[in-house]
Amino acid sequence: MRTIVWASLDTLIAIGxxxxxxxxxxxxxxxxxLADLYLMLMVAPTDSVLGQVQRIFYFHVPIAVMSFLAFFVVFLASVVFLVRRSPVWDRLAHASAEVGVVFVTLALITGVIWARPIWNTWWTWEPRLTTTLILWLIYVAYLMIRSYAPSRPQAQIYAAVVGIVGFVDVPIVYYSVIWWRSIHPSPVVGPLAGDGALNSTMFAVLLFSFLTFLVFFTYLVxxxxxxMDSEDRLRQVRLSLRRSQGQT
Amino acid sequence: MTAFFQPILVLLWKDILLEVRSKDLVISVGVFGLLVAVIFNFALNVSPQQITSLAPGILWVAYSFAGVLAMNRTFMREREQGGLEGLLLTPVSRDAIFLGKAMASFSFMLLVEVVLLPVFAVLLGFSILSWTLAVTIVLATLGFAVVGTLFSAIAVQTRSRELMLPVLFFPVILPVIIGAVQLTTVAVGGEISVGLNRWLPLLGIFDALFLVICPWVFSVVTEE
Incomplete structure (x- = not known):
């Protein structure tokens, strides 16, 4: 298991x-x-209870899961960066955090669109939704600390710290929101309440969606x-140019 | 053992001495906390029937806002005269420096909270004589101080100091705020379905976890 995780991170870096x-x-x-769009819009059967709007599920669930994966990558890359201090791990953490924030934003937006017709409300303080919102806040802060830090080395270290502390915090946030929620019984069905109702075609389309978004995520990161690598090298070139101009 | 704890106590004593002589932190933070409670009273128009459901929330919003204000100050002070560099140059482990600063923040916040508690109790009309409330305040404040000290050490180095700390601090500290509000609801006689047996361990685990992580991370943050 551990080797698989490290091998995939190394592959990600190699592709980069x-x-x-x-x-x-x-x-x-x-x-x-393209194939996934065709599958989710044309092939997947219309849900008998939820209707057409249920199709957003094939977009929403994979993108939400990919954003959690992205933040897990941020956590691992941050730990490795703090131990080894090689810039490539910092780039991996940064890239993964950026893509993760975009994905989690899309997951929240599609979730809200889905919730409106199904639950008859845009938003509910359900544990999964609330945790996702907190995730969004933590990783926006992660990106903010990068741009507000006084120097690049400090930005890298501070971001790694937030990447670690933020990720460790997520399970605690999740459980606290579950227990907090149990005071007011939830008036809605959970988003995956119809899980058993997924027929085999739906399940196959969902799996295909996962694959699609995994490839897309890998490409983006x-x-x-x-x-980022090009930007770094450009900065180096500009620096050495300026230095050589200063000498003449 | 004493070799480890002595620098922590010296640092704590330094901050206490600084505070006793200047008195700016505890007073300004205390007045601010009081103001938050007063504003909430008007914003929510609290009636006596709603006390058990609203008072815990008002109490902890006031405490956590005041806490962020206090935490912002602790490292600003070190920054003003290059004090932090001096601290880091001393032959003391970074863990000890972190714990010293965290203990100082913990003591100040606890002092402000203890002073404000009877005032809130009078204004909002609830009883403060409860062991649950006492334990909750100590555990939650410890969590605030540990996480807050780490983040204020980071935030003080950034361009928008006062803004960065709450943005980093509140999402991470959220479980503590939820737990503290729940426990306080029990303490003032309200009802919650998931009781003490879960929230107290949650606060305890949070504190223990971050007491382990934060000193390590702090030593990474301050190396330059």
């Missing part, structure tokens, strides 16, 4: 450093996304890492 691998991934993600 390989121009051709990123292009292959981009094309693959595009094709998968790899591309973002590559851009």
């Amino acid at each position: 450093g390989n121009y051709r691998a990123r292009h292959v991934l981009l094309v693959l993600a595009g094709l998968l996304m 790899a591309e973002r890492m590559a851009i």
